[in-house]
Amino acid sequence: MTSSLMPSSCNLQRRHLLGSVVAASALQFSPGSWAAQLATSPANSAFMALSRYLTDRSDFSPGLAERMQAALLGLDSNFIAQADTLWQWIQSSNIAVNQLNARLKAEKPELAMLPGRIMQAWCLGIVGEGEQAKVIAYEFALNAQIVSDKLRPPTYSYGLPGSWTSNPATFNLQRINVPA
Amino acid sequence: MAEPSSQSADYVIVGAGIIGAMLGAKLAKTGASVLLLEAGPNVTRGELVGRFRNSPRRSDWMSPYPNIASAPHPVYKPADNGYLVQAGPYPYKAEYIRQVGGTSWHWAAHAWRNVPGDFKIKTDYGVGVDWPIDYDDLEPYYQEAEEIMGVGGSTETGSPRSKPFPMGEVAMPYAMQRVRDRLAGTYPVVGNTVARNSRAYDGRPPCCGNNSCQPICPIDAQFHGGIAVRLALAVGVKLQPLANVFQLEHDAQGRIVAANYYDPDKNVHRVTGKTFIVAANGIESPRLLLLSKSDKFKNGIANENDMVGRHLMDHPSTSLTYDADEDVWLGRGPQSPVSINTMRDGAFRSEHAPYRLDFTNISRVDGATTSLLAAGIYGKEFADRLRHASAREMNVKSVLEVLPRPENRIDLDDGKDSMGLPKPRAHYQIDDYTFKGHKRAQQDFAKIAELMGGTNLRYTKDDDFANNQHICGTLSMGADRAFSVCDQYGRAWDHENLFFASTGVLPTSSTCNSTLNGIAVALRTAAYLISESGGPAMPPRGNTLANGKA
Numbered sequence: 001m002t003s004s005l006m007p008s009s010c011n012l013q014r015r016h017l018l019g020s021v022v023a024a025s026a027l028q029f030s031p032g033s034w035a036a037q038l039a040t041s042p043a044n045s046a047f048m049a050l051s052r053y054l055t056d057r058s059d060f061s062p063g064l065a066e067r068m069q070a071a072l073l074g075l076d077s078n079f080i081a082q083a084d085t086l087w088q089w090i091q092s093s094n095i096a097v098n099q100l101n102a103r104l105k106a107e108k109p110e111l112a113m114l115p116g117r118i119m120q121a122w123c124l125g126i127v128g129e130g131e132q133a134k135v136i137a138y139e140f141a142l143n144a145q146i147v148s149d150k151l152r153p154p155t156y157s158y159g160l161p162g163s164w165t166s167n168p169a170t171f172n173l174q175r176i177n178v179p180a
Numbered sequence: 181m182a183e184p185s186s187q188s189a190d191y192v193i194v195g196a197g198i199i200g201a202m203l204g205a206k207l208a209k210t211g212a213s214v215l216l217l218e219a220g221p222n223v224t225r226g227e228l229v230g231r232f233r234n235s236p237r238r239s240d241w242m243s244p245y246p247n248i249a250s251a252p253h254p255v256y257k258p259a260d261n262g263y264l265v266q267a268g269p270y271p272y273k274a275e276y277i278r279q280v281g282g283t284s285w286h287w288a289a290h291a292w293r294n295v296p297g298d299f300k301i302k303t304d305y306g307v308g309v310d311w312p313i314d315y316d317d318l319e320p321y322y323q324e325a326e327e328i329m330g331v332g333g334s335t336e337t338g339s340p341r342s343k344p345f346p347m348g349e350v351a352m353p354y355a356m357q358r359v360r361d362r363l364a365g366t367y368p369v370v371g372n373t374v375a376r377n378s379r380a381y382d383g384r385p386p387c388c389g390n391n392s393c394q395p396i397c398p399i400d401a402q403f404h405g406g407i408a409v410r411l412a413l414a415v416g417v418k419l420q421p422l423a424n425v426f427q428l429e430h431d432a433q434g435r436i437v438a439a440n441y442y443d444p445d446k447n448v449h450r451v452t453g454k455t456f457i458v459a460a461n462g463i464e465s466p467r468l469l470l471l472s473k474s475d476k477f478k479n480g481i482a483n484e485n486d487m488v489g490r491h492l493m494d495h496p497s498t499s500l501t502y503d504a505d506e507d508v509w510l511g512r513g514p515q516s517p518v519s520i521n522t523m524r525d526g527a528f529r530s531e532h533a534p535y536r537l538d539f540t541n542i543s544r545v546d547g548a549t550t551s552l553l554a555a556g557i558y559g560k561e562f563a564d565r566l567r568h569a570s571a572r573e574m575n576v577k578s579v580l581e582v583l584p585r586p587e588n589r590i591d592l593d594d595g596k597d598s599m600g601l602p603k604p605r606a607h608y609q610i611d612d613y614t615f616k617g618h619k620r621a622q623q624d625f626a627k628i629a630e631l632m633g634g635t636n637l638r639y640t641k642d643d644d645f646a647n648n649q650h651i652c653g654t655l656s657m658g659a660d661r662a663f664s665v666c667d668q669y670g671r672a673w674d675h676e677n678l679f680f681a682s683t684g685v686l687p688t689s690s691t692c693n694s695t696l697n698g699i700a701v702a703l704r705t706a707a708y709l710i711s712e713s714g715g716p717a718m719p720p721r722g723n724t725l726a727n728g729k730a
Binding site (some may be wrong): 005053054055056097098100101115116119120123124126128130131133134138139143144146147150151152153154155156157158159160161162163164165166167168169 | 237389398543546
């Protein structure tokens, strides 16, 4: 398997550490690649703007966003530059999201893979293809969130025995919030 | 050079899957020593759940079960590892798990009995072969297996019973109730016969709707080979994992004297025993026999009549996906809860394959996500269409019988696997009998979709049969030694102390998942072995047919 099996407590410590480093503007102890990522922290990045635009949502977990961006960068080291270019073009040309793929194919084919890559990352929790695929999220992937009032993701219990006999049109599950 | 091993047992069983483990446990309870030799590793349920959640291919049910170099199994995604060589003409991309507990770690827990007609399709319909036993010969062992595993289901599936199920049915999901209610009067939709707890049973909890039966139940609410091994160990069976058995040694009379295995460093270990049982699934079992060529047995063990590996059968499936006209939300409860069983037997069997019709309750969410992304659907439209597909998409599939044909077979390829052993090779085809059954089933698909107000109908293509990993026929039991590999007790014709316990022993595939059939036949083999070695006589056969309950 290619994905990390780190327990979530490790991620929490990493986020706190990174947060405090950014606040203090101290980058001395970070290796080169981390420095590049911290310099373009996801929150105000083109990546997040594209994420909001492509998904029509704005409720992203900062922790997940960091890990998504890191994985997308790992897949292609030009990711941040490409995301910048794409977002600027979308804004300046005022492209509606349902026109995006057609316009990209016609006018900027070199960026055509980017929207699908970002959508796959958020919606399935997976970055990359084939042997290079990395899993960043599962139960908190967007596709699970979109249906979380009706379904739990597989391997998470729906409820007590027989609870699934209820009419889903009128029976809702309690939504589980994505941790920050 | 084989090192002398301290390992020896009254019964040496090759393969620690659900069948080998349940057979071993029954033998061990008589006080005999039993040793299970398993090629693969021991893997825990927690590891498997973790691997599933972190898999980039969640719909690939093999992805939590890694392939190890010292006991390779077929891998098809993300790339085919070429272990199961395809000779054609039709692909036979069987999946199986070489680890302690075997392939039933990732099953839907279907635990069907045959229907009585399944045992005599040659006599009654002029196709296939008759079994050397009938339904009532097997009936006591069906019951025995169901009580060990914890099986419940409908009594209206065509399989008569002398005693009740050990437990009631798992609650039917809402989506399946709607199918049952809307098809009533046209098709009787019934709960599946499953080894899934509807209540706490044998120290394991009831189903709590994890909807991940395949590839892994996180709570062991469904029985599987891992549990069977645990039960076997608890009654004194010994287990040797990472033991890749590559050869059976025999004496001048053809009695098996040893099983030789490779450990992961390719050291050879020699295990002796009184009785040897090959229970290594329907592909690895014939493979082992073919690998065991000698001067006396040039075709391999138990293969003087060239029947080993032949009559390969499985259950091909075709299906229809459609959108129902109401919100049903598949994915709530177990994955495979209900089916239609009215086409399992009848006069039509002389013309086309019988089949069951399975309604899936597997969540549509990942599949719909992948389709929408492939179509470039983004934004609010993505969310709306994902919810719509998740709420409305349904699927019905056929589970078709395949007839035993000698040219459909498992044999050895010239290519070697990572242990230097010849790879298994599959020769397979879907014949006209099965194809006509598929076309007949498609008529049912259309009617079912109509009754569910179905739109957006998506039929699988005529040349696209999905496989169900129910590997049968390759060690067929029979009454005529010219056309079978073993007798009705699973004993090899030419090797007095060699028995087979596998779905490979089943001489026809019928229309139901093969596991309970394979287990029941193996428990009958155990009863025979026990009676032959001075234990209690075999129990009397069932009398469901005599009571007119057929």
